[in-house]
Amino acid sequence: MIDLDANATTPLDPRVLDAMKPHFLAGGNPESRHSLGRLARKAWNDAREISASILGAHPDELTFTSGGTEANNTAIFGLINRLQHPTDSEPNTVLLSTIEHPAIAEPLAHLHKIGKLKTIHLPVQNNGITSLSCWLEQLKKDRKPILATCMLANNETGAIQPIDEIASAAADLGIAFHTDAVQAVGRIDVNFHNLGVTSLAAGSHKMHGPPGIGILLIKSGTRIEPVMHGGGQQRKLRPGTPPVALAVGLSKALELWDQEKTDRILQWSRLKSQFLNHLLAELANTSINFHMNSPETPDLCLPQTLNLWFDHPLFVGEVALIQLDLAGLAVSLGSACASGSNQPSPILKAMGFHDTRAKSSIRISFSAMTSEQDVFESAKILAKTALNLINSHESSDMEILIGKARRRFSSQPHSQNQDQSDNSP
Numbered sequence: 083m084i085d086l087d088a089n090a091t092t093p094l095d096p097r098v099l100d101a102m103k104p105h106f107l108a109g110g111n112p113e114s115r116h117s118l119g120r121l122a123r124k125a126w127n128d129a130r131e132i133s134a135s136i137l138g139a140h141p142d143e144l145t146f147t148s149g150g151t152e153a154n155n156t157a158i159f160g161l162i163n164r165l166q167h168p169t170d171s172e173p174n175t176v177l178l179s180t181i182e183h184p185a186i187a188e189p190l191a192h193l194h195k196i197g198k199l200k201t202i203h204l205p206v207q208n209n210g211i212t213s214l215s216c217w218l219e220q221l222k223k224d225r226k227p228i229l230a231t232c233m234l235a236n237n238e239t240g241a242i243q244p245i246d247e248i249a250s251a252a253a254d255l256g257i258a259f260h261t262d263a264v265q266a267v268g269r270i271d272v273n274f275h276n277l278g279v280t281s282l283a284a285g286s287h288k289m290h291g292p293p294g295i296g297i298l299l300i301k302s303g304t305r306i307e308p309v310m311h312g313g314g315q316q317r318k319l320r321p322g323t324p325p326v327a328l329a330v331g332l333s334k335a336l337e338l339w340d341q342e343k344t345d346r347i348l349q350w351s352r353l354k355s356q357f358l359n360h361l362l363a364e365l366a367n368t369s370i371n372f373h374m375n376s377p378e379t380p381d382l383c384l385p386q387t388l389n390l391w392f393d394h395p396l397f398v399g400e401v402a403l404i405q406l407d408l409a410g411l412a413v414s415l416g417s418a419c420a421s422g423s424n425q426p427s428p429i430l431k432a433m434g435f436h437d438t439r440a441k442s443s444i445r446i447s448f449s450a451m452t453s454e455q456d457v458f459e460s461a462k463i464l465a466k467t468a469l470n471l472i473n474s475h476e477s478s479d480m481e482i483l484i485g486k487a488r489r490r491f492s493s494q495p496h497s498q499n500q501d502q503s504d505n506s507p
């Protein structure tokens with residue numbers, strides 16, 4: 083199987099596994115005073131210092147969480163609970179972009195629904211990048227928002243958002259600003275202090291670290307309320323026995339990224355153009371055209387993400403995904419694909435694309451383990467699959483194929499799992 087679905091997750095780097103193994107086997111709670119505990123505490127503190135330093139933060143600004151979702155939820159609930167003015171007659175407002183991941187959009191939708199606050203969604207342009215002028219206008223409104231949040235890079239298109247500019251405007255107006263950097267960390271340089279944000283969420287499993295751990299950075303001096311209450315670990319913000327081996331794994335994945343980032347970024351850019359060139363060659367003189375949904379300017383897009391629209395009425399993404407899977411290529415459709423739902427990607431819809439385009443687009447994302455051979459073979463598989471799809475089926479057969487595709491998804495072991503229901507990784 084060729085895995086070009088790194089924005090969903092990446093395999094563990096064997097060097098990360100080697101770094102974690104002794105800590106899984108040793109035991110020792112960092113809160114214990116005996117020598118086992120002290121050894122665990124040292125590993126935990128080292129992991130925090132290394133991770134904070136690579137992300138341009140102070141170790142006291144870093145809290146380990148169970149992943150990107152928890153880091154985002156802690157920032158959203160924790161900041162809002164501190165910033166809200168309960169005496170106000172009208173609910174306070176929070177700004178977010180229309181392309182946020184459910185880890186941000188859902189907690190805010192919940193608070194909006196129960197009347198705790200009012201959310202204002204700020205649009206993106208058709209290259210997937212949020213409109214800076216809209217943010218500046220909304221931030222300056224008479225009734226100031228209490229919080230603004232925008233992701234650093236989008237999971238479906240790779241579009242990189244102008245976070246430093248929005249954060250700087252928010253800071254000038256004294257408005258807290260959070261960014262979800264889960265897809266950006268490990269793909270582009272991310273420096274917390276240089277970005278100027280109040281808080282930042284990062285993950286681990288998108289850059290060959292272990293799943294089950296993430297990072298929340300909070301600027302020192304920021305008032306934030308804990309979401310969980312317990313034993314008081316991590317400055318009471320995230321109580322619970324520290325997962326030392328996972329933190330060591332995350333810090334090792336970050337260290338490897340930091341040491342290899344120049345080569346990884348260069349390799350990804352090379353792979354991206356090779357993939358596009360191979361695909362162009364394979365589809366030359368056919369009736370299938372493809373177009374970029376991702377920003378074409380390299381600086382505006384994650385170097386390892388490509389979102390392509392296959393412009394043919396018989397290219398149905400849902401069906402293509404299954405055929406690609408059978409042919410040995412793992413890619414993604416974007417939102418809601420895991421459940422076999424036929425809802426068009428809300429991200430592509432937010433960019434102003436029609437349903438057909440949003441339903442016939444495919445996300446390709448490379449990891450640090452993707453090779454030139456992978457790219458060469460996957461372009462061939464993709465072209466062949468697309469041609470088979472449009473050549474062998476009349477439109478009337480398409481409904482049957484879509485039905486088959488949905489049944490195949492729903493017979494997959496993972497889709498029986500409720501947490502696969504409607505989220506885009």
Ligand code: PLP
Nearest residue numbers: 149150151183185237264285507
């Ligand atoms: N934010 C973004 C942009 C993501 O892409 C993801 C996961 O795909 C998350 C948050 C959630 O991260 P995690 O899976 O670590 O909870």
